[in-house]
Amino acid sequence: MTKVYMSRPLPERVQAAAAELFDLTVRPQTSPLSVEEMRTALREYDGVVPTLGDMFSAEIFAAEPSPRCQVLANFGVGYNHIDVDAASAAGVVVSNTPGAVTDATADTAMTLMLMSARRAGEGERLVRAGAWEGWHPTQLLGMHLGGKTVGIVGMGRIGQAIARRCHFGFGMNVAYHSRSPKTLDFPAQRKDSLQSLAASVDVLVIAVPGGDATHHLINAQVLSAMQAHAHLINIARGNVVEEAALIEALSTGQIGGAGLDVYEFEPTVPDALKAMENVVLLPHIGTAALEVREDMGMMSVANLKAFFAGESPPNKV
Incomplete structure (x- = not known):
């Protein structure tokens, strides 16, 4: 047998x-x-x-x-x-x-986008620590996703599923960068370069395959092109993002926040990331249903x- x-x-x-x-x-x-x-x-x-x-x-x-x-x-x-x-x-x-894996991974991207933009992880830690003193008008003010622009890096099955959720579910504008133009069933603007995409969006979502071709695709140059309020979301592979450059960008306020389901050297997660309030950290649960x-x-x-x-x-x- x-x-x-x-x-x-x-x-x-x-x-x-x-x-x-x-x-x-x-x-x-x-x-x-x-x-x-x-x-x-x-x-x-x-x-x-x-x-x-x-x-x-x-x-x-x-x-x-x-x-x-x-x-x-x-x-x-x-x-x-x-x-x-x-x-x-x-x-x-x-x-x-x-x-x-397409829909489950896209759902995880949306989870990270919402948690990061709305500071949900930070808020939960506040409650669990017994430090919440009650509602007030300026507490944990985050970024509303409606009407914002999402940038998708890699417009394959998963990238398109994320973009549909953003456009149809949240009324977001969609931009993307990929090796070739895509025929899509929703409006989206293709950017010629990764840097121009990074510079023009409120949320940058990584949805490319792993491998040598995408190793450190998101590096210091790309992160420096992002707007100061923008958030980076990674549901692809950890080594697509240069982790040291991301830590620097987060710690200096170069970008507004990040939501990560994968890590460059997982399961090791740098202490610097774990100590930051402006990053959401999930244990690679993209398909965990x-x-x-x-x-x-x-x-x-x-x-x-x-x-x-x-x-x-x-x-x-």
């Missing part, structure tokens, strides 16, 4: 579906795979379900040049932790789970099922 290795425990429904089809081994730990665990997975299993943090690099494949593993059915839309070229050279197909995680897992299982049936996985990358 086909042997499949799941690198983290997934929702019970997903595990049950996989166990019906395959000889399934579920690793009980929730931490990323070690180098030796990745090498063992490639050597001893026909298929592997990796996820964020399982760094299947070129070095891992070089150490296992003739793997038993034939497919990495990634649990997640992002796959920058897998060297797809090295996997292909080793005869390993890679798939992912697009679509299932049961239905969404089940859908993602079932897509991974469907990719495995198709592959071992001799078909192309529905979501081959």
Whole structure:
């Protein structure tokens, strides 16, 4: 029977579906795979379900040049932790789970936008600390999102879902920067450069894939172009933002605030960020809804099922 290795425990429904089809081994730990665990997975299993943090690099494949593993059915839309070229050279197909994460991730972006703009995290800390002395007219005055301009960096599925929520739900103006113009079902202005986008918006939302091409895309130059009241929102990958430059921009008042669900060196979050009141910090919960995680897992299982049936996985990358 086909042997499949799941690198983290997934929702019970997903595990049950996989166990019906395959000889399934579920690793009980929730931490990323070690180098030796990745090498063992490639050597001893026909298929592997990796996820964020399982760094299947070129070095891992070089150490296992003739793997038993034939497919990495990634649990997640992002796959920058897998060297797809090295996997292909080793005869390993890679798939992912697009679509299932779009709405949940867009909702998380809106959560961060509202929390950051309306100073909700700061307010909750005030209440929990027992320091709230009651309502008054100038307490915790934040930024109203209605009528403001949101800038989307990367107008793919998730970027468009965020933009729709902003335009139709909050009456916001939409601007964006992407490699090519998009045909959209809502009004949006495309900016020729990232700097011009950053300079023209009240909220800048990062929605690009991770990887070498977007590493430190948001750097000191981009942050310095932003308006002093503007907020930065990141629901993409942590290393898209140069964290040290962001800390500097926040601490000096160069930008108004930030909402982060991802971090450059996660799970490590700098003490400087944790000490700031003008930043909202979430523990990478972009897709953390049961239905969404089940859908993602079932897509991974469907990719495995198709592959071992001799078909192309529905979501081959």
